[in-house]
Structure formats: C-alpha cells, structure tokens
Amino acid sequence: MQKKVFQEKSKVISNARMAKDYFKLSLSSMRIPATAKPGQFVQIRISDKTAPLLRRPLGIHRVGPKSFEVLFKVVGEGTRILSQRKPGEYLDIIGPVGNGFDLTVATQASILVAGGMGVAPLTFLAEKLAKRKVNSSKLIVLIGAKTRNEVLCAKEFSDLGCEVKIATDDGSRGLRGKVTQLLERILLTGCIYACGPKPMLRKIAAISKQHHIPAQVSLEEHMACGIGACLGCVINTKKGFQRVCKEGPVFGSEEIIW
Ligand SMILES: Cc1cc2nc3c(=O)[nH]c(=O)nc-3n(C[C@H](O)[C@H](O)[C@H](O)COP(=O)(O)OP(=O)(O)OC[C@H]3O[C@@H](n4cnc5c(N)ncnc54)[C@H](O)[C@@H]3O)c2cc1C
Ligand code: FES
Known part of the structure; x- marks a missing residue:
C-alpha cells in the first residue's frame, strides 16, 4: 500500500536545549502524528531563505495527538539555525518519510541499541513496544555515547519499563567502551533494533549473524531530495542498490553489503 507523506506548515511549540548542542524541538502537526511509525523521519526546511537550500532529515522522536518531537544535535549550519527557531514560528515539514521498523518480529526480548543520536x-x-508488551517479554535498551553528558533519554527509557545499560567512551557513565561490547555481554535472544553510526551498525550486523538473531538497523546517509528522486542516498544491498530515504532508512542487517 502506498504510504502517505504530507507537507505541512508546522508551528514551533517549544525548542529546548537538552544538553550542550542537543535540542528537542516540538512541532504542531495535523496529519503526521496519526500515521508516523517508529524509524520514520521528517524532512525539515530549515529557513525561508535560499540557504540552507536542502531540507534536513531528522528522525521522529515522539508523537502526541496533534504534535511530534525531533531530537537533534547541532553539527553544522542547518542544525545551528534550527536550534534558534522560536515558539510561534512556522517550519515547512515533509513527513512521515521512509519505511520505519517492523514491530511484528518483536517476541521474547527486544534489544534496542542506540549510538549517539540513535536514541x-x-x-x-x-x-510502541512497551504498549504492546506481552507477559514476560523484555525490553532492553543499550545506549552508547562519548561521555556522560551525551547520554540522552536514559530516564525516558527507564520510565517506559525498559532495562537500560550504558557505555561511554571515557567511562564517565556505565561501561568504559563501546555499546556493542554491552550487546555481546547480554544474553542474546529475541531481536535487535539499532540506530547509530555506521561502524556500530556494521558490528551489530556481525553479532546478529554470529548469534542468529535478527537485527533491523536504521541508516543515515546524506540526503538531497529525501523523497526517492535523486538517488543521492543509495546503498548497496543483496537486492541491488536501495534508496535509504525510500526503501529505508531501516534495513535487515543481513540485507546490507557492508
Ligand atoms: C534518516 C535520517 C534521520 C536522521 N535523524 C537525526 C536525528 O534524529 N537527530 C539528529 O541530530 N540527526 C539526525 N540525522 C542527521 C541529520 O540529518 C544531520 O546531522 C543534519 O542534516 C546536518 O545538517 P547541518 O546543516 O547542521 O550540517 P551540515 O553542515 O550539512 O553537515 C555538518 C556535518 O555533519 C555531517 N552530516 C550531515 N548530514 C549527515 C547525515 N545525514 N549523516 C551523517 N552525517 C551527516 C556532514 O558530513 C558534516 O560533517 C538524520 C539523518 C538521516 C539521513
Ligand atoms: S535523497 Fe534523493 S533519493 Fe534519497
């Protein structure tokens, strides 16, 4: 079935700094919240001026009845301008874009692995998984970050009843090391959902293969059009070239030619 994608003028409800360089932007929306699936994203026109010209893709972080949130890190000009947008201003949004995660495979345990902004x-x-949680099914969230100051959303996950484990590069919170080391330590059953930098996802693909546990990974590629037209975001898969913005951003880890 053709997925519905909308273009809306969304009002900024709030734009709060969560930590140095990290912002949570809440936007009003009539149609995106009702159809959005976890793993889908929006394409935001940052400014009414000609630069930055290209929309910026940001994952849908949470949805309310008539609003949704994105969580972003300031890394360049576009996200810097976005961090300065004020309540009451309007942003041109296209969404929800992409396929999203497949929740139907979640059985005894779902292991969510987030690297950096992957949270x-x-x-x-x-x-969504907490709402459809049955009997003794487990929700485990592994968060990896550079330092304790960049560990985001741990409380949100705990409040949802998830078991949360953390790894930081400098050891300032949780395990000193990589989040994939946490993944290798825990009892592996169920399925893995992951979002984060490509080296992390590649390692997860290897762990998934070794332990015969399915993994769905959400990829980030530079996007020009964001709607499947320019082929700027293609990756090589066992099915041939696929567009991250259209066939993705979520892929079975075994599908990707890493
Ligand atoms: C499907 C998807 C979902 C995303 N979701 C989020 C999210 O929820 N929160 C968030 O903070 N970011 C997310 N990103 C990344 C975000 O789109 C970029 O950080 C943003 O577009 C950078 O814009 P800029 O103008 O600030 O930086 P630019 O000036 O364009 O770039 C600054 C630096 O960031 C790098 N960069 C830019 N875009 C990307 C990209 N797509 N992938 C990897 N590196 C990039 C550039 O190489 C450069 O080094 C997502 C990207 C994709 C493709
Ligand atoms: S960004 Fe143009 S096809 Fe994906």
Whole structure:
C-alpha cells in the first residue's frame, strides 16, 4: 500500500536545549502524528531563505495527538539555525518519510541499541513496544555515547519499563567502551533494533549473524531530495542498490553489503 507523506506548515511549540548542542524541538502537526511509525523521519526546511537550500532529515522522536518531537544535535549550519527557531514560528515539514521498523518480529526480548543520536527514533520505538508488551517479554535498551553528558533519554527509557545499560567512551557513565561490547555481554535472544553510526551498525550486523538473531538497523546517509528522486542516498544491498530515504532508512542487517 502506498504510504502517505504530507507537507505541512508546522508551528514551533517549544525548542529546548537538552544538553550542550542537543535540542528537542516540538512541532504542531495535523496529519503526521496519526500515521508516523517508529524509524520514520521528517524532512525539515530549515529557513525561508535560499540557504540552507536542502531540507534536513531528522528522525521522529515522539508523537502526541496533534504534535511530534525531533531530537537533534547541532553539527553544522542547518542544525545551528534550527536550534534558534522560536515558539510561534512556522517550519515547512515533509513527513512521515521512509519505511520505519517492523514491530511484528518483536517476541521474547527486544534489544534496542542506540549510538549517539540513535536514541532519537528508538524512544518512539520503545514507547510502541512497551504498549504492546506481552507477559514476560523484555525490553532492553543499550545506549552508547562519548561521555556522560551525551547520554540522552536514559530516564525516558527507564520510565517506559525498559532495562537500560550504558557505555561511554571515557567511562564517565556505565561501561568504559563501546555499546556493542554491552550487546555481546547480554544474553542474546529475541531481536535487535539499532540506530547509530555506521561502524556500530556494521558490528551489530556481525553479532546478529554470529548469534542468529535478527537485527533491523536504521541508516543515515546524506540526503538531497529525501523523497526517492535523486538517488543521492543509495546503498548497496543483496537486492541491488536501495534508496535509504525510500526503501529505508531501516534495513535487515543481513540485507546490507557492508
Ligand atoms: C534518516 C535520517 C534521520 C536522521 N535523524 C537525526 C536525528 O534524529 N537527530 C539528529 O541530530 N540527526 C539526525 N540525522 C542527521 C541529520 O540529518 C544531520 O546531522 C543534519 O542534516 C546536518 O545538517 P547541518 O546543516 O547542521 O550540517 P551540515 O553542515 O550539512 O553537515 C555538518 C556535518 O555533519 C555531517 N552530516 C550531515 N548530514 C549527515 C547525515 N545525514 N549523516 C551523517 N552525517 C551527516 C556532514 O558530513 C558534516 O560533517 C538524520 C539523518 C538521516 C539521513
Ligand atoms: S535523497 Fe534523493 S533519493 Fe534519497
């Protein structure tokens, strides 16, 4: 079935700094919240001026009845301008874009692995999985960050009833090391959902293969059009070239030619 994608003028409800360089932007929306699935994203026109010209893709972090949130890190000009947008201003949004995670495979245990800003779409996923949680099924969230100051959303995941484990590069919170080391330590059953940098996802694909546990990974590629037209975001898969913005951003880890 053709997925519905909308273009809306969304009003900024709030734009709060969560930590240095990290912001949570809440936007009003009539149609996106009702159809959005975890793992889908929006394409935001940052400014009414000609620069930055290209829309910026951001994962849908949470949805309310008539609003949704994105969580972003300031890394360049576009996100810097976005961090300065004020309540009451309007942003041109296209969404929800992409395929999203497949929740039907979640059985005894779902292991959500977030690297850096990967926590953004996984919060929405955890909310959905927590709602459909049955009997003794487990929700485990592994968060990896550079330092303790960049560990985001741990409380949100705990409040949803998830078991949360943390790894930081400098050891300032949780395990000193990589989040994939946490993944290798825990009892592996169920299925893995992951979002984060490509080296992390590649390692997860290897762990998934070794332990015969399915993994769905959400990829980030530079996007020009964001709607499947320019082929700027293609990746090589066992099915041939696939567009991250259209066939993705979520892929079975075994499908990807890493
Ligand atoms: C499907 C998807 C979902 C995303 N979700 C989120 C999210 O929820 N929160 C969030 O903070 N970011 C997310 N991103 C990344 C975000 O889109 C970029 O950080 C943003 O577009 C950068 O814009 P800029 O103008 O600030 O930086 P630019 O000036 O364009 O770039 C600054 C730096 O960031 C790098 N960069 C830019 N875009 C990307 C990208 N797509 N992937 C990897 N590196 C990039 C550039 O190489 C450069 O080093 C997502 C990207 C994709 C494709
Ligand atoms: S960004 Fe143009 S096809 Fe994906």
